[in-house]
Amino acid sequence: MIFFVHGEDDYLIDRRKKDLLAKARADRRECEFFCAGDAPAAAIADQSLNLSLFASQKTVFIDRLDEASKKDLDELAAKIIPAPEGIDIVFLWRERIKSSASAPVGAKKIMAASKVSEEKAPRGRALAAWAQNEARALGKELSQDAADFLAREAGQDMGSLAQEIEKCAMSLGKTSGKITAADAAGQIFSMNAGGIFEFANAVERKDRRAALKTLSRLLDGPEEPLIVLDRFYKTVLRIYRGKTLSAGGMTSSEISRLLFLNSYFDADFFSNISAHSTARAGDALDMTAACNLKLKRAGTNEEKKSAITVLVADYLR
Incomplete structure (x- = not known):
């Protein structure tokens, strides 16, 4: 049997892959893993279709099919379809295919012979x-x-x-x-709130040395680098929404409840944010948005840390 899994969210794709892998192992099937582009399509196909002496059934996972060339897609389709008895093939396409008509020819052939599922993130x-x-x-x-x-x-x-x-x-x-909402808000801000707030202030002040020092400390923590950056972005965004609400007459406690801010924002916090700092917030938000866009599919955590540090240093130069 052939499975074709596609979708934009890597987490959902990986979870579907994990489910299929668990089922294969529960059925005592041999499992093999390939990434399209890491080896010639012919080599992947030949190895996929060979059963070992120790297993009568196996499941082959061919990941990142969306990164394969048109030639490789054609070759995989020609060699693997139909899958021999006892061999299941799982193709993982890490982009959403709106319709099979929009897919490359090789992918169309694979989809036509597959059980197709879209891992679609829910909305609203x-x-x-x-x-x-x-x-x-x-x-x-x-x-x-x-x-x-x-x-x-x-x-x-x-x-x-x-x-x-x-x-x-x-x-x-x-x-x-x-x-509760309070539990969720407290947990999200509990680990890095102080450091992120300190980093945000340094960026607003254009204090390059302080910003990079705080960023280094944040990135050495247990969090994935993009999560640190994302939390910084959202914290700054909330603070300046709070400034707007404060100017409209809302009290600090009301703002904190509305925006799920922590209790360390005291009664005078929002009124003490200067117009200059408010203007600087736009720069900070632009910077983090650019980082998120560029690093969405970066490599290892160390590479992400390095890239984030370079981007922040360049911004504050």
């Missing part, structure tokens, strides 16, 4: 519902407010959303079965 209210289902799988109940908050925090990054839900569940342990 469906995203919050997905978050609640994830929490239930961990034995916790996620309130609607908490689900909305976490979904808003993660945007369309399903991996980040799943990670935050798991952190909330772990932090509560056995003390509570329900995760």
Whole structure:
């Protein structure tokens, strides 16, 4: 049997891959893994179709098919279709294919012979519902407010959303079965709030030395580098939304509740943000947006750390 899995969200693709792998191993199938482009298509096809002496069945995972050349796609389609008895092939295409008509010829042939599934990230209210289902799988109940908050925090990054839900569940342990919006907000800001706030201030002041020193400390922490950058972005964004609300007469405590800000924002915090700092926030937000765009599919964490540091240093030059 041939499976063709496609979609834009790497986390959902990886989860589908994990499910198929678990099933294959439960069925005691031999498993092999390839990445399109890492080896000639002919070599991948030949090795995929050969059973070892120790297994009568196997499942072959061919990842990142979207990175294969048209020639390699044609060759894979010609050699692998139809899959021999006892061999399952799982193709992973890490982009969304709107319709088979828009796919390259080789991909069309593979899709026509496959069980096709799109791993599609939910949107809007469906995203919050997905978050609640994830929490239930961990034995916790996620309130609607908490689900909305976490979904808003993660945007369309399903991996980040799943990670935050798991952190909330772990932090509560056995003390509570329900995760509230306050629990979710506190967990998200608890680890790096102070450092991120310090980094944001340094960027606003154009204090290159302080910003890079704080950034280095943040990136040496347990968080994935892009999550550090994303949290910095969202913290700064909330602070300056708070400034606008404060200018409109809303109290600090009301703003903190509305924007899920931590208690370290005291009564005078928003009124003390200067017009100059507010203007500098736009630069900080532009910088983090550029970083996220450039580093979306970067390599290792060390490469991401290096690239983020270079971008920040260039911005503050």
